Amino acid sequence: MKTTDVSRAALGRIPVYLRFLESLPQDTETVSATVIAKELGFGEVQVRKDLGAICGSGKPRIGYTVSDLKKCLGGLIDSRNGKAVIVGAGKLGRALLDYGGFSDYGLDILAAFDTEVPPNGESEKPILPLDGLADFCKKNNVSIGVIAVPAEAAQEVCDKLCQSGIKAVMSFAPCRLTAPEGVAVQYENMALSLAHLKAQIKQ
Structure with a gap:
């Protein structure tokens, strides 16, 4: 199965x-x-x-x-490689990085990457410079990339992830992305999900 x-x-x-x-x-x-x-x-x-x-x-x-x-x-x-990284270490990225529930689904968020690395101690897991993304992903056999950056930077980040050997991308950016054939892309829009939930409230 x-x-x-x-x-x-x-x-x-x-x-x-x-x-x-x-x-x-x-x-x-x-x-x-x-x-x-x-x-x-x-x-x-x-x-x-x-x-x-x-x-x-x-x-x-x-x-x-x-x-x-x-x-x-x-x-x-546990049947698939669940190693993942996050690109974007703002409030959303750090919240995802520190969330422990991913392990229930066989996922292991190894690190986050950003152009600006915050001081040590802001997260339990490492937040690393973006220019080290490719080497880290290849060295650690990372298969999943999570995009937590603004829309204007999302496509560039997606390109970097794909060039790093990523096979699946989850994007929180409110825009459509182009990825090579064979790379799965999933979009998450929390605002849309909340709006859908609100619509189900009985008046």
Whole structure:
């Protein structure tokens, strides 16, 4: 099973399933989708669909072997190189750099890069000069680049990331980017997401 074969919503629930499985008593050998759904407050159909798509169907009247399920779910998250860097060490870039939740999804943010390096101690992880980006990415086998710079600088940063061997780009800049064939680009717009959420508020 490849991560690209799993829906974004299902992928987002994998760490929740894993935390639940880790919380079970050590002598628990099997668990059913019914129990998982009840304990997590999910719909049973949704749990069966998620686990079925990722790990196959459980055994009738038995469910899933806990050890096998943990191995399957954990293996999906860890199956790809999740090393990443951030370009742009402003407030957004530093917040992303220090966020610990990425590791739940097999991602490891190694460092941030900027044209102006702030004083040491502003972040737990290194913030490095932008001119060292290519060497760092190649040396550390980085596959993902996060763009956290203004729109006018985003394309130049995207070009630098692609030249550094990056295979996937996530951009928070409010503009469209051009990347070479084979480089995946995903756009994140928090303002748009909030506007969409606001539109769902019942008057």
